[in-house]
Amino acid sequence: MEKLKHIQGSIVSIPVNDIDTDQIIPARFLKVTDKDGLGKAAFCDWRYQEDGETPNPDFVLNKPEYQGASVLIAGNNFGCGSSREHAPWALLGAGFKAVISTEFADIFRNNSLKNGLLPIVVDAETQQQLFSLAEEDPSTTVSVNVEAQTLTLPDGREVGFPLDGFSKYCLLNGVDQLGYLLALDDAVQSFEADNPQRVATKA
Amino acid sequence: MTNNGRPRTLFEKVWDAHIVREQSDDSPAVLYIDLHLVHEVTSPQAFSMLRERGLQVRRPDQTIGTMDHSTPTTPRNELGIIPVADAMAAKQLDTFTKNCSDYGIPMYALGDEHQGIVHVIGPEKGLTQPGMTIVCGDSHTSTHGAFGALAFGIGTSEVGHVLATQTLLQNKPRTMAVNVDGRLGEGVTAKDIILAIISRIGIGGGTGHVFEYRGEAIRGLSMEGRMTVCNMSIEGGARAGMVAPDDTTFEYIRGRRHAPSGADWDAAIASWRALPSDDGAVFDKEITLRADELIPMITYGTNPGMGMPIDSAVPTPENETDFNKKIALDKALAYMDLRPGQKLLGKAIDVVFIGSCTNSRISDLRQAAEFIQGRKVADSVRMMVVPGSQQVKKQAESEGLDLIFREAGAEWREAGCSMCIAMNGDQLQPGQYAVSTSNRNFEGRQGKGGRTFLASPLTAAASAVAGAVTDPRVMLAGLS
Numbered sequence: 001m002e003k004l005k006h007i008q009g010s011i012v013s014i015p016v017n018d019i020d021t022d023q024i025i026p027a028r029f030l031k032v033t034d035k036d037g038l039g040k041a042a043f044c045d046w047r048y049q050e051d052g053e054t055p056n057p058d059f060v061l062n063k064p065e066y067q068g069a070s071v072l073i074a075g076n077n078f079g080c081g082s083s084r085e086h087a088p089w090a091l092l093g094a095g096f097k098a099v100i101s102t103e104f105a106d107i108f109r110n111n112s113l114k115n116g117l118l119p120i121v122v123d124a125e126t127q128q129q130l131f132s133l134a135e136e137d138p139s140t141t142v143s144v145n146v147e148a149q150t151l152t153l154p155d156g157r158e159v160g161f162p163l164d165g166f167s168k169y170c171l172l173n174g175v176d177q178l179g180y181l182l183a184l185d186d187a188v189q190s191f192e193a194d195n196p197q198r199v200a201t202k203a
Numbered sequence: 204m205t206n207n208g209r210p211r212t213l214f215e216k217v218w219d220a221h222i223v224r225e226q227s228d229d230s231p232a233v234l235y236i237d238l239h240l241v242h243e244v245t246s247p248q249a250f251s252m253l254r255e256r257g258l259q260v261r262r263p264d265q266t267i268g269t270m271d272h273s274t275p276t277t278p279r280n281e282l283g284i285i286p287v288a289d290a291m292a293a294k295q296l297d298t299f300t301k302n303c304s305d306y307g308i309p310m311y312a313l314g315d316e317h318q319g320i321v322h323v324i325g326p327e328k329g330l331t332q333p334g335m336t337i338v339c340g341d342s343h344t345s346t347h348g349a350f351g352a353l354a355f356g357i358g359t360s361e362v363g364h365v366l367a368t369q370t371l372l373q374n375k376p377r378t379m380a381v382n383v384d385g386r387l388g389e390g391v392t393a394k395d396i397i398l399a400i401i402s403r404i405g406i407g408g409g410t411g412h413v414f415e416y417r418g419e420a421i422r423g424l425s426m427e428g429r430m431t432v433c434n435m436s437i438e439g440g441a442r443a444g445m446v447a448p449d450d451t452t453f454e455y456i457r458g459r460r461h462a463p464s465g466a467d468w469d470a471a472i473a474s475w476r477a478l479p480s481d482d483g484a485v486f487d488k489e490i491t492l493r494a495d496e497l498i499p500m501i502t503y504g505t506n507p508g509m510g511m512p513i514d515s516a517v518p519t520p521e522n523e524t525d526f527n528k529k530i531a532l533d534k535a536l537a538y539m540d541l542r543p544g545q546k547l548l549g550k551a552i553d554v555v556f557i558g559s560c561t562n563s564r565i566s567d568l569r570q571a572a573e574f575i576q577g578r579k580v581a582d583s584v585r586m587m588v589v590p591g592s593q594q595v596k597k598q599a600e601s602e603g604l605d606l607i608f609r610e611a612g613a614e615w616r617e618a619g620c621s622m623c624i625a626m627n628g629d630q631l632q633p634g635q636y637a638v639s640t641s642n643r644n645f646e647g648r649q650g651k652g653g654r655t656f657l658a659s660p661l662t663a664a665a666s667a668v669a670g671a672v673t674d675p676r677v678m679l680a681g682l683s
């Protein structure tokens with residue numbers, strides 16, 4: 001995972017509540033055995049016409065003025081549904097570095113943080129302000145300071161957002177969490193010594 | 204059982220018993236995982252990561268694999284083989300076989316007599332037991348909570364963590380008691396309970412929480428019914444749902460392949476009896492429903508929270524005071540091509556799907572078969588019955604259920620996820636309506652452009668016969 005300290009980028013909004021992971025990436029794209037090329041499948045069924053290839057000109061991500069946006073503003077409860085980590089992989093592949101909403105589904109948030117995609121929780125008023133900004137002026141940019149946990153709006157207003165210390169450390173330093181767990185092997189061994197195995201799949 | 208004299212919930216007891224390292228300001232808790240279920244779709248990138256780093260699977264003997272999501276459910280050929288037509292699916296299945304064999308993980312391959320949907324085979328084999336921590340790269344891992352296990356879905360990075368270390372980093376969730384008092388009426392099932400709960404709290408209502416389902420109606424459910432309820436906890440936003448283990452639980456587990464036996468069984472029962480929440484244990488939230496007020500439920504929209512009693516009318520966006528909800532409802536009705544105020548009863552349908560980890564166990568199939576026996580699936584309807592596992596299929600065939608379905612005009616398939624996720628070619632055509640016993644009615648979930656009404660196996664069977672959305676109680680009343 002690469003270090004993520006600052007994000008400076010233009011915004012695009014999909015003001016729909018409860019965007020589930022089947023919309024972020026439909027299941028038929030889950031037959032891959034790697035993470036490559038998923039960006040083009042992001043929001044596939046909204047983004048392309050019946051043939052799955054011709055861009056749907058009405059969908060916001062296809063509009064020329066929003067090309068290159070790296071911060072997605074979404075409706076409430078983003079990322080509900082399936083546990084597929086293909087959802088953050090697809091969003092990263094499509095060029096996003098952060099998603100802003102009032103709430104994220106638990107597994108999506110976990111998956112995103114493990115891949116360097118930043119889920120930013122804001123209040124409903126800030127979310128509405130961002131929706132309006134994105135619509136009125138597609139060149140609107142915001143900046144994010146991960147260390148300070150702040151989102152800066154074009155009017156200079158700074159909005160704080162929650163981020164647990166551990167995930168923050170991992171993002172800032174570009175470390176993944178597996179290394180941390182591997183280093184706890186002694187503790188795991190002593191746990192296993194104290195607690196008999198509950199079930200043996202090979203038995 | 205108390206901790207420093209403080210009464211604890213079922214969830215807290217299981218959580219506390221699996222702490223390798225306590226949660227602190229700097230880091231989440233490190234939780235030990237007793238059982239890790241893996242399948243072909245969410246594991247390949249995790250195994251690749253192990254390879255890149257030269258790591259082993261720490262406890263292959265606490266890991267089990269099965270093929271389910273991208274497997275075909277078409278009947279076997281003359282050689283007894285289920286052919287995989289899709290090249291990408293075939294590659295994914297081959298990759299999974301190699302990964303499991305390279306790392307020594309026992310695995311049920313396509314065609315194996317024990318293969319099936321991951322959440323069906325865990326309980327079926329007696330692997331799922333009270334008090335355990337169970338994870339899988341699949342959000343419906345919540346199913347296993349029916350046994351009083353703490354079971355939840357994880358992402359692929361976390362699959363890698365568990366493969367390599369048998370542990371997981373977790374922030375402690377909050378708890379929510381979901382009380383279902385009273386008794387269910389005739390024709391009303393576990394599926395209707397959970398659809399009613401989700402339509403009440405909304406699909407984000409349980410975010411950050413673990414549910415504990417309690418009350419007379421839950422106690423009165425079979426293990427299969429409890430699994431149906433826990434299965435859809437994630438649809439209410441909760442990663443896990445649990446039911447306190449009791450004699451119903453123990454009787455289900457007794458004698459299964461991986462169940463403890465002899466003196467181990469007695470010891471296990473003793474420890475399982477200590478798991479239920481203590482009197483006075485405090486939940487962070489609580490809601491109560493009355494089972495006797497429930498009737499069969501159906502969804503009308505594009506998420507599982509958009510559900511209603513089957514005789515109700517589709518809500519009117521104009522009446523919605525919350526602007527965002529109004530927009531969502533508008534969008535859902537447009538996708539579903541439904542009018543505000545329209546009744547779903549009598550709405551013509553094209554497909555009925557009985558299957559998925561929510562409702563593909565033997566009791567689901569028995570219920571649907573009993574209903575459909577002596578009746579015919581409407582000519583305009585394609586009905587698919589997909590057993591949750593090869594063992595369920597075998598059991599159903601030994602009881603003649605396959606014949607009942609076939610004679611009625613339904614398709615009887617091999618085991619797998621099938622049209623629940625539409626990865627394997629079993630899918631709706633654009634614009635088609637389905638009554639499905641699965642768990643998600645998201646746009647395109649059952650095939651691009653397809654429209655899903657979620658309901659119980661009984662409602663699905665009744666609707667197949669009528670060719671339209673039907674309240675099973677009406678036909679049941681005709682029987683008696």
Ligand code: SF4
Binds near residue numbers: 320341560619
């Ligand atoms: S049956 Fe459906 S919900 Fe269950 S594991 Fe398979 S795809 Fe997921």
